Amino acid sequence: MKKILITGANGMIGSSIVNELIDLHELILIDLYSDKIDKFRGRATIINFDLRNISEWESILEGVNTVIHLAAAVHWTPKNKKEEQYFIKTNVEGTRKLFEACNKYNVARFLFFSTNDVYEASNNLITEETPVNPKNIYGKSKLLAEQYLLDVSKNSNTSVCIFRPASVYGENDKGSMKSLIDLCKKGVVPMIGKGKNKKALLYIKDLVQAVKKYADSENDFNREIFNISSGNYEYIEIINSIAKVFDLKPIRIYIPKLLCTKIASKIGPLKKLAIAGETKMISCDKASILLGYKANFSLVEGLKDSKYYII
Template sequence: MSKKILVTGGAGYIGSHTVSKLSKAGYNVVVYDNLSTGSASAVLSGKLIVGSLEDKNLLYQIFSEYKFDAVLHFAASISVSESILKPLSYYNNNTCNTLQLLQCCQLFGINQFVFSSTAAVYGEPKENPITELSPTEPINPYGRSKLMSEYFIDDYARTSQFRYVILRYFNVAGAELKANIGPSSQKAEHLSKVCCDAALGRRPFVSIFGTDFPTPDGSAIRDYIHVEDLAQAHIDALRYLEQENSSQIFNCGYGQGYSVKEVIEKVKEISGVDFPVKEAPRRKGDPACVIACPDKIRQMLSWQPKYNNLDIIIKTTLNWEKKLIKKL
């Protein structure tokens, strides 16, 4: 009998890619999503239940009915700039709702939990690449809301049989190779998506937020991980927990950094479009350089990324955005 997995936020960008892989791996998946940024059309398999994590009665009903073996928790607000403007909203959606979900796990005896966290918990790193032992000093409410959730998860695990894997994402990019799913939210701030939008004429220009960072070309450097490799990391994390292994935190990145300017030039090269670019001031809460050390996840989960290539990341994003245009 296949194991039942609850995936919160499974209609969103990363969640939908993971749901697809879970189903192909033989899991019985239930997606719980309020569709505020996700799309029902992105749920290619499993059962979709539309609801909010704040709806305790509906959550209890679902947990009681399906008797899940594990929970993968993606649902969250993820914009750094928005979190600075709406901090209480972020603490409510990211932190309080994680607490609500943990209480359901406690009540219904679910002891396997995979949590979507972020490199934003590290803040402005003092050294790169960043390891899981690097100081956690977030510099924006988004990062703090995720770190507080990590504390909740760890504190609960210390008092019970509950075990977790926390995955700290670096910069997620790309789309499913056959363009069946990808980043569909109109509010998405992913640089590769924004650049592809400009290349396809859907936005007038791309802004570079900060050209005076202490980096070789003055623009911020990030570690871009293809969404399909990140989705696979969740499958590997779930299987790790199924083998009764101890709770762990893993960085999810390639250990390779690209600057904003390098990404823009790569999109121009692949698309063949020289779209306008404007320089803008730094955004509050943006660190200069964030690069992962992926050694731990490679060693402990035997995670083997397949798409560590900026060309593949841009090409899959561009193909997905072209498909979206055809749907309009």
């Protein structure tokens, strides 16, 4: 049993990880909110603090073996430079302060949750060796944090491992899968071109198993980066799967792909259409070989399993 501290423990991913590890390790849970993890009080230490106030609680890192760092600014688009700086302060500066505290208290391992947004869309299969080129402030801030961690971990007491998860869906989802399901429920969904572009998706329970593999391992995986996904699916396959699982018959509005790439990508409210038309396929071969990761859920199985999407 290891002593593990999780930041962002009340979020979609964090609360799922807590549910998996609660009986296996001694957990310290950090989040400003705790509605999803309050049920674990008495079985875990819960601290309701913001990551930016780390000086107020950093001493609890004494004796911690592993930190799983999830806390981040995500799921919203900044409207100005000031709001962009919030991403930098939270995702970069917050990570730096936390890592410095981990090094100070001799924490052995640090798992940083980055994102596949550090990669740009591509028709080629993306591996960890693919050059990074983030297009949004979230991806840029995560990449800056990665670069800091990889640099400082060369001469640190604390090893660093980085996960770059694909688009995560499942219980408590607030992302693109939820948006697509909501559109299908309303009866109308956009189809970009012929819908043949592929997307990397990651079911929450598959991601949790990858984290468990890391937490249970005695390998520090220092300075290793792992892409994590459940599979690559055509956009039309995603829509068809949603319709099949939830017995929906949405009207499909076909939009020329050229319209999305050349026009929608430049218009704020329509940028999501442009993103929906992109291709981003992720390889998990490295995670499979070194981490022992294996996706257990197909898209249909993940949709059926997820409590959040029950209609």
